[in-house]
Amino acid sequence: MIEAPQKDKFSLSEDITYLNTAYSAPLSKEAEQIGIAALSKKSRPNEYNGVDFFEPVEKLKKLFAALIDVPNPQNIAIIPSVSYGIATVANNICLNKGDEIIVIDEQFPSNIYSWKKIADNYEASVITISAPETTTNRGQVWNEKIMAAISKKTAVIAMPNVHWADGTIFNLKAIREKATANNALLIIDGTQSVGALPFSVNEIKPDAVICAGYKWLMGPYALGLAYYGEHFNNGTPIEENWINRKNSEDFANLVNYEDEYKEAANRYNMGEMSNFNLVPMLTRTIEQLIEWTPQSIQDYCNDITKEAISELRLMNCFIEEDEYRAKHLFGVKLADNMNINRLQEEFKANNVFVSVRGEYIRVSPHVFNTKADLQVLVNCFRLAVSF
Numbered sequence: 001m002i003e004a005p006q007k008d009k010f011s012l013s014e015d016i017t018y019l020n021t022a023y024s025a026p027l028s029k030e031a032e033q034i035g036i037a038a039l040s041k042k043s044r045p046n047e048y049n050g051v052d053f054f055e056p057v058e059k060l061k062k063l064f065a066a067l068i069d070v071p072n073p074q075n076i077a078i079i080p081s082v083s084y085g086i087a088t089v090a091n092n093i094c095l096n097k098g099d100e101i102i103v104i105d106e107q108f109p110s111n112i113y114s115w116k117k118i119a120d121n122y123e124a125s126v127i128t129i130s131a132p133e134t135t136t137n138r139g140q141v142w143n144e145k146i147m148a149a150i151s152k153k154t155a156v157i158a159m160p161n162v163h164w165a166d167g168t169i170f171n172l173k174a175i176r177e178k179a180t181a182n183n184a185l186l187i188i189d190g191t192q193s194v195g196a197l198p199f200s201v202n203e204i205k206p207d208a209v210i211c212a213g214y215k216w217l218m219g220p221y222a223l224g225l226a227y228y229g230e231h232f233n234n235g236t237p238i239e240e241n242w243i244n245r246k247n248s249e250d251f252a253n254l255v256n257y258e259d260e261y262k263e264a265a266n267r268y269n270m271g272e273m274s275n276f277n278l279v280p281m282l283t284r285t286i287e288q289l290i291e292w293t294p295q296s297i298q299d300y301c302n303d304i305t306k307e308a309i310s311e312l313r314l315m316n317c318f319i320e321e322d323e324y325r326a327k328h329l330f331g332v333k334l335a336d337n338m339n340i341n342r343l344q345e346e347f348k349a350n351n352v353f354v355s356v357r358g359e360y361i362r363v364s365p366h367v368f369n370t371k372a373d374l375q376v377l378v379n380c381f382r383l384a385v386s387f
């Protein structure tokens, strides 16, 4: 359980209200120091050893496997971005003419473009499940619409578990069951939740989970992690790098070219996966998340936001019902009598950092936030009401 705000672990300025981890998490002081030390080591390359290319990555994979409940860390790959992780998946899927790929309304583009591309190549189609117009039972109805769309034609369901703009939670267990019954693959973009919301691969059994590292994994930019399940164990990577081939540890023999890839997801690691600067930083931030536990982060965020959410609802703002929304990320749809320009001016004047995503103001707190931060936010909404 996280009893008190963890502000002292971060360098955020006292005069700002940062409610924008869904945009980018602040690096902890500890991870920053690790990064600085790692960067400075490049001035002394004589200190690098052959094992430095492999061992830190193995440690990172193990930690991520533990975080998302994957039994075998060899199913984890190091990726630079979600677009890369999704391209790997799309590159290893064969479709039939007329097949359908299901995606969700206003899903993040890195989990869209590869699907459009393979749909075009195979004369298949991308089906978008739009958000319901209603604000009553919106999360439930949206989930029902997804379930109803899955059919024998469905080859792939590519979606997040939490919507990146409004925080709606999707019922992946039920979706997985129907996907399995219809022989469809389930591919999850976990970027907006993994780290802050419990996620178990063992329980949900997705075919792949792709995560950027710089949001809820709290790591640096340009390093992410992916889980690739059994379906992808014998696939082909999108690039041919030396480190993903068998025996790449044997530097003296690298030009005895090797035809075989490494086991399971190791074939999908990005080139220069060993990134000596970023790997140790992300390793520390994931260790910290495991120490805190994602459930405690949910509980903490729930505790500091619930009063503010009640107040915003009383002001006629729409926020997804509690049962269907994440506690670390929620969208606030303005009431009819609120002025968005005025609201943005108030955010600026009060140094409040949130994001505007579609029709929603996305609020995404973390353990460095307090109830007082949420009150600053609510006051901005109050001042945006036009009489």
Ligand SMILES: Cc1ncc(COP(=O)(O)O)c(C=O)c1O
Pocket: 022, 023, 080, 081, 082, 083, 084, 108, 110, 160, 164, 189, 191, 192, 212
């Ligand atoms: C849901 C989601 N996926 C992925 C990303 C980032 O994608 P990429 O790593 O391809 O830049 C974001 C960034 O906002 C996101 O919100």
